[in-house]
Amino acid sequence: MHFMGYHRDDGQIGVRNHVIVISTVSCINPVTEQIAKATGAIPITHGCGCGQTEEDYQKTQWSLARYAENPNVAGAFVVGLGCEQIDAERLADEIRGKPTAFVRTSEEGENAALSKGIRDVRGMILSASKLRREETPLNKLILSVQCGGSDTTSGLASNPAVGAAADLLIEEGGTVLLEVAAFGEHRLLKNVTDRKVIEALWAATDKGGNTPLKGVLSYKEKPPGPGLYHVTGKDYIGFTDVTEATMRLLSGSQINCFTTGCGQPMGLAIAPVLKINGNPINYEKNRENMDINASKILYGEETIEEVGKRIFTALIEVANGKLTKSEIMGHRDFVLGIFAGTQK
Amino acid sequence: MSTWKWFVKFPGDNVVTLTKDAPANTLFIVDSDEISILRDTPFGHKIAIKNIEGGGDIIKYGVKIGFATTEILKGEHVHIHNVDEISLMIRDEEKKRSLRRS
Numbered sequence A: 001m002h003f004m005g006y007h008r009d010d011g012q013i014g015v016r017n018h019v020i021v022i023s024t025v026s027c028i029n030p031v032t033e034q035i036a037k038a039t040g041a042i043p044i045t046h047g048c049g050c051g052q053t054e055e056d057y058q059k060t061q062w063s064l065a066r067y068a069e070n071p072n073v074a075g076a077f078v079v080g081l082g083c084e085q086i087d088a089e090r091l092a093d094e095i096r097g098k099p100t101a102f103v104r105t106s107e108e109g110e111n112a113a114l115s116k117g118i119r120d121v122r123g124m125i126l127s128a129s130k131l132r133r134e135e136t137p138l139n140k141l142i143l144s145v146q147c148g149g150s151d152t153t154s155g156l157a158s159n160p161a162v163g164a165a166a167d168l169l170i171e172e173g174g175t176v177l178l179e180v181a182a183f184g185e186h187r188l189l190k191n192v193t194d195r196k197v198i199e200a201l202w203a204a205t206d207k208g209g210n211t212p213l214k215g216v217l218s219y220k221e222k223p224p225g226p227g228l229y230h231v232t233g234k235d236y237i238g239f240t241d242v243t244e245a246t247m248r249l250l251s252g253s254q255i256n257c258f259t260t261g262c263g264q265p266m267g268l269a270i271a272p273v274l275k276i277n278g279n280p281i282n283y284e285k286n287r288e289n290m291d292i293n294a295s296k297i298l299y300g301e302e303t304i305e306e307v308g309k310r311i312f313t314a315l316i317e318v319a320n321g322k323l324t325k326s327e328i329m330g331h332r333d334f335v336l337g338i339f340a341g342t343q344k
Numbered sequence B: 001m002s003t004w005k006w007f008v009k010f011p012g013d014n015v016v017t018l019t020k021d022a023p024a025n026t027l028f029i030v031d032s033d034e035i036s037i038l039r040d041t042p043f044g045h046k047i048a049i050k051n052i053e054g055g056g057d058i059i060k061y062g063v064k065i066g067f068a069t070t071e072i073l074k075g076e077h078v079h080i081h082n083v084d085e086i087s088l089m090i091r092d093e094e095k096k097r098s099l100r101r102s
Helices: A026-039 A054-068 A088-094 A110-129 A154-171 A185-189 A195-200 A241-251 A280-285 A295-299 A304-320 A325-329 B086-091 B093-101
Strands: A002-007 A018-023 A042-044 A073-080 A100-104 A134-137 A142-147 A175-178 A213-218 A227-232 A255-259 A273-277 B007-009 B015-018 B027-030 B033-036 B046-048 B057-060 B063-068 B083-085
Touching (some): A018 A026, A018 A110, A042 A054, A054 A088, A073 A088, A142 A241, A154 A295, A273 A304, A295 A304, B015 B057
Parallel strands (some): A018 A042
Antiparallel strands (some): A002 A134, B007 B015
């Protein structure tokens, strides 16, 4: 099976074709937002970039660079002030595999920096618009699966249904990154023999389906090959769904499959989030931002496998370019994990 | 997993999850055993389908998800007032043993 993706110079395949504008430091966020607003590019603003320890700011810079390297990004423009720890030119240089440019407002003056930013970003958007989607095997797809706003239905309906979809994707050679959550670890663990993996997976979930786990990765690592991986071992602060979803994109994941009982509204700045809700009441209330209703599983009206097939089909459609509900709602969230306290 | 209009249950479970609000005295047949709900219990909550002794395992999804902090009767609501989490059980085997003794 195939999906239609954007082939990047570095060999990665995007399912979206976004140009982003990144702040080096929180002080510069208003300029970043104005460039993005004037061009239609996506602003990436945050609260870090200065006043951090050497080790912490290096990690922040590393994370921003890996985020910009996500295959869904066509080009990245970096906005700096000039006196901060994360230097605009250094960050732009660290981003590999795609066009980058930068500006420092202290050098150019704010109006001139704004003008340069708008001009450069418009150029990137023009170049990106020339790219056409091409047929791509599913082994180029990296899916993050995550749950949040979980409730009594998550372990019964939405998580196992996503697990069934994950099984189908892995059968086709795809890759699935599984984050920590509750319930269903027994299904994952039954094919695992490595004790370290078992310990790390105590709290993992049904969202990985029945596929044997290939290994445990830190958020800093890219999956070494296709299959199911558990992502753990973080050294940043931030436990919200949006932080975790944002940090998963550093591994090159192009799509997030998110199960929610309460109806989490989250969307991601550069990646589609496909939302699956197993709660019939909350699905109806929030259907404008829920992509898949998994609640029929509870009443025996649909099987886990049937909903899993629907999710898998929806994933391919989204990979081909169909917008998810949160994209239509305009939710473009970016919350970077905060590195604070890694000082000796 | 079996479902029957009102509940979801996995093989080997000693609790079921309600898929509708269930008034007191609602009758269920679970694995050919008749269960009467003791009190009004809301959607998404668990009901014991067997008597569970204090310290006994709560089995859901076919795995231990916690243990009873007191005796739980068939048909009773199973929630934080009578269950402790399994991680606590691992950390504190002694607590579980003491509950069994009492």
